[in-house]
Amino acid sequence: MRNLLAVAAVAVLGGAVAAAELKSGPQAGEKVPGPFHPLNINGESAGKKNCLFCEAGGDPVVMVFARTPDCPGTQALIKALEASAAKNEKADLRAFVIFLGAEDKLEAKLKEHAEKAGLKKVVLAIESPEGPAKYNVAKDADVTVLLYKDRVVAANHTFEKGKCDEAAAQKVVADVSKIVK
Numbered sequence: 336m337r338n339l340l341a342v343a344a345v346a347v348l349g350g351a352v353a354a355a356e357l358k359s360g361p362q363a364g365e366k367v368p369g370p371f372h373p374l375n376i377n378g379e380s381a382g383k384k385n386c387l388f389c390e391a392g393g394d395p396v397v398m399v400f401a402r403t404p405d406c407p408g409t410q411a412l413i414k415a416l417e418a419s420a421a422k423n424e425k426a427d428l429r430a431f432v433i434f435l436g437a438e439d440k441l442e443a444k445l446k447e448h449a450e451k452a453g454l455k456k457v458v459l460a461i462e463s464p465e466g467p468a469k470y471n472v473a474k475d476a477d478v479t480v481l482l483y484k485d486r487v488v489a490a491n492h493t494f495e496k497g498k499c500d501e502a503a504a505q506k507v508v509a510d511v512s513k514i515v516k
Contacts (some may be wrong), residue, residue: 358498359473359493360400366438367398367486368469373460377449387458388507390407391429395484395514397507399432400462400472404444408499409478413457413506420456426515430457435466464475480507482514489513512516 361367372384380390387398399415401409409432416430434441438461445459466472472479477496482489490510494503 342475357473357475357493357495358491359434359476359479360470360491361488362491363488365488366484366516367481367483367488368467370502371400371467371470373462374438374442375459376445377454379452387429387431387433393485394427394429395511396482397428397430397511397514398481398483399430400435400466400470400479401432402435402464402477403463404434404441404448404487406499408497408501408503410448410452411490411501412478412480412499412504412507413454414460415508417452417454417457419508423511423515424456428511428515431460432457433460433462433466435462435464435472437464463487478503482507484514493501 367388370389371384372386375381375383375385375387397419399412399416403409413432414503416432420430422427434445441461445461449459473493475495476493478494480492482491490513492503492507492510
C-alpha cells in the first residue's frame with residue numbers, strides 16, 4: 336500500500352512539474368523574434384494587416400497571444416492592460432492582444448469586444464492559429480504574455496486553458512514595472 340501511495344504521489348508531483356514547465360514564446364532575456372503582420376481590429380490601423388512589433392520600436396510592450404476571446408480571464412487581462420497603458424502613457428507603454436485563429440470567425444466578435452470595452456490603448460489583432468512562425472507559441476498555451484523593452488523580453492507569462500484569471504491578470508500588470516521605469 337505504501338509503495339502504491341508513493342507511486343501516486345510521484346505521478347501527481349511529476350504532473351505538476353510538467354504543467355509548470357509549459358513554455359511558450361521567447362523567454363526572459365531573449366530577443367523578440369521580429370516582424371509579423373496581424374489584422375488589426377482597432378487602433379490607428381484598424382482593418383489592415385499591420386506590424387505592431389515594428390510600430391512599437393524600442394518602446395515598452397506587453398504583447399499577448401490568446402486563443403479564447405470569450406474567456407473571462409482574457410477579458411480581465413485586456414481591461415487591466417488598458418488601465419496600465421493609460422497609467423504609463425508617458426513611458427509610451429504599448430499593449431497588443433493578438434488572437435490566434437481564423438479571421439472570419441474572430442473579426443466581428445473582436446470588434447464588438449473592442450467597442451464594448453472602449454479600448455483606446457490596447458490594440459486587438461488576429462493572426463493565424465499557429466501564431467507567427469518564429470515566436471514558437473505553444474499549442475497548449477491559451478494565453479502567452481511577453482513583456483519587453485528594446486525588443487528584449489523582460490518577463491513571460493504562459494497560461495494553459497482556464498488558468499488565466501483575474502489574479503493572473505494582476506500578476507502580469509505587476510510585471511509592467513520591469514519594462515517601465
